[in-house]
Amino acid sequence: MPLELHQTIQIPLDSPNRRDTRLRLEQFIIDMEKEMRQTILEAKTSINVCASISTLPPELITEIFILACHPEYDATGGLGNQEMCPLRLGAVCKAWRDLAWSFRQLWSSIVFVSRYRSTFDLEDVLDSWISRSGNHPLSIHIDAPCLISSCAESIIGILISTASRCKNVSLHLWRGHFPHFVNCDRWPILQQLSFKMPDLPMPREWDIGKSLAIFRSSNMPQIKHLHLPQYVKYFHIWPSALRSLTTFSVDYIYDDQAYHILRFTSSSLQEFVAQKLMSGEYSDGEEHRTLILSILRSLVLKSIDCNAGLKKLLSKIITPSMKELTIGLHDYDHSPIPSMPDFMSNLSRSLQRLHITCFQDSLGDGKSLISCILNVKSLLELNFTGGQQSYKALVDSLGPAASSGEHFPLLEIFTITVKMCFLPDEGLQEMLVYRCSGVSTTCVRLKTVHITTSRCCWKGMNVLRKALADSKSEITFATVNHCCLSQFFPPFLIQLIWLAGEDWASDSDEES
Template sequence: MPSFALPVLSNRHTEFQTQNILVRDQDGRLHFAPITRRAPTLPPEILAEIFIHCLPALGFVTPDPAEPPLALCAICRWWREVALSTPRLWSSLLVDFDDMPTNNTDVDLYRKWLSRARGAPLSISLKDWDEKEVLTSVDPILQTFVGLSRQWKNIEIDVGMNLARSIFPVDGDFPLLERLTVSVHASELSISFCDAPKLRQVSIPIYNPHIQVPWYQLTTLRIANISVPGCIEILRNASNLLDGTFEVAGNPPDVATSIVHHNSLRKLSLGAMINQDHNVNPMPVLSFLNIPGLKSLTLEFRNWDTTGAEDVSTFSSFVSRSSAQLDTLALSSMPATTQDLIECLKATPSLRNLKLDPAHRLVNMDRVFSQFTGDSKFLPKLQSLHFVLDPVFVTPFAVVDMLSWRWASSGITQLKFFRFAHGHNQRSVDGALKSHPEYRRLEMEGMELYVGDRSLVDTFL
């Protein structure tokens, strides 16, 4: 079989004119043409696709002359023409009204930016944390934003009362809207996104009952500052929800509420809004739920007075009623005694991932670690264990004994990941654990271990 030598590409001047590039002629046909230093080296479609990949993968684009897409327009006339004729380059925008100057420079930039997006689906974020007065100069931006509502795809609106009144209500439908975050400090405004057939992901950092969305369509939902009855009612209506996060405020309802049977939910996170006057318990929400398919549950108790324990039997009752085979559980500052915490864990034998941030003054951690040691019926499938603790409440030998037993014992799943994160600089405790021969042996044999400052590690499962 004859062999063919491939030509060697070179940028040396004497050989430059002999190299070819794929170009498109005036008739739209592709062909090879000699490379010249003055001619475009890529077809505009390919160059445009490269430009799009220069944009940030996450978040919204902030106009910056040193960053794409504006920086691309300053390279040469050819790049500028391609960039300005590529709508997707201009379909993402963050507008921070707090940094808006009093002149019209930025206003004109934002309006031209959005005009270049033409009919492309839009991802826009409006920020107004200082709740400034509506300036005449920014009103054209709001008008342009509202006028493009049929192109909204991913929208974040975090504005004060004055700007909110200039935006809402928005008339019409939202045929392209898929993701929505709305935090509006104007409780009297009626805001509806019900006519949005593609909307699946919604976040409402400050819950307002006047904000209406098609609950039954949603698959992901984040809501804060919502009452227990409001939370239950939304879960009743959001029948297709897969992932829900709720931060509740206020006390549980005084009237009887029927159980919500939710067959779609797979991940549920319940927390409590920080309240300076009293503790807010998110657990009563579980009293009204039956979620047989739930795989991940997070309970966060914030601002809780840890000097006294609470009745946590609601947790075990919920797990029993739902017959849920939980895979992941995270409990933060749960006001439970040592025995109550152990009983809650016994109710979830299917767990593979566990994170505990216990109420230190209520829980004997050495006893908890001992529970993980020697009992093959206690969390037999556990693979990942994450503690967030103050090390002064833990005996290093109890930790090492637990790790050794969970690594080598038969009849249980081998513990593969262990993290012990704390919020204080406790080098002596860290050193006692890390220098222990068993700890070092487990690390060498493949157990993934972390002991140290919680700020240096992801504290969530």
């Protein structure tokens, strides 16, 4: 006990100095509380100092900041899960705030997302953010399709005023705002440009203005990645701007328009993405020769009206160095694709990742389509979405009972999404046990399997659990239900992904 406190409490309570004694005790308590708070603060500071991150040099911390705040753009100009910004980092502690505020490169990436019609002080916020970035090249992502004209014009004005420093620009605005943007011709270092609009009915071609000064190759010599909502009406006046493109993506496009773009960029394009491919109803009278796209590495073609556009385009292109292919067939067009066998035969030694969506009503059509892809010897990853018949044709071809030998000998990752039928069935069980167990000496063991289905029964899941009990592969099962399967699948065997939707089917449903 401190001496002063001991002396104080020894004074009799009936002493004339009782009031002074109380004041001294209260002051002692205040001093002790202050000392305790200081001790706690020093202890916390010592803990922070001893933390591993506090021992890192500022140069390394700033690199971590950049990885956290600077998003990576995909082929369509979109972003991943980018939620971190310098303001949040600066709120952690004083040291981080001082470091973030003084590091100009951290502020060179601007992400603005809004679903409101107007935003208060938007122009001031952007101006402040850009001023903190110093002279670093800017990456700007604006996702605000509902903004009123005055707010959108403010954004466009700021972009134009900083055009000489813009390296990546991604805009999701109403279609009427883009002509103001494309008429600017001062983009000397622009490398990535993405235009997106709300999903509205569009004409065959997008008329964004006759000037298109932004696409003059002399003012934009380094453009590498370009995403457009659809084919541009005045495309023929700026093909030279496409000569250096490595990635081109588009939301809506016709097969003849896609052919023109591939022809213009055949010497540089490495990735082509058509999210919604349609069949061209017009003809320019030009004979389309076969294109050999020796540089193309990734191709995405998804039909939305019928497969006619896909059939015509595949018959006109050869891609001998393709690494990744995504084909989306129309749900209600089950006619064969004559160009598919020849197209896939050119990929037998280069293709590594295949994503295919097909819904075939008859077993014959399913087998015909699956047989087109089975001869790809180099495939490492297969992502399949389809109906019951095409699913059965694929599973039977990969199982132990395949009549024509082993298919996909290098396959390591297999994702299957099946609708309108039950999973698992006997064929899938046999195939997974065979491919996951390493029994076959002519194909590698499956390392990762993802299964997604809308319907399944308890009995079938229990059979699959027992069949794969000794498997060392990672098995992921996703279903549209709320039931818990932990009693069937131990954590080391399967990861559970829950989606909202139907309940599990009963055994009686399976029998029916």
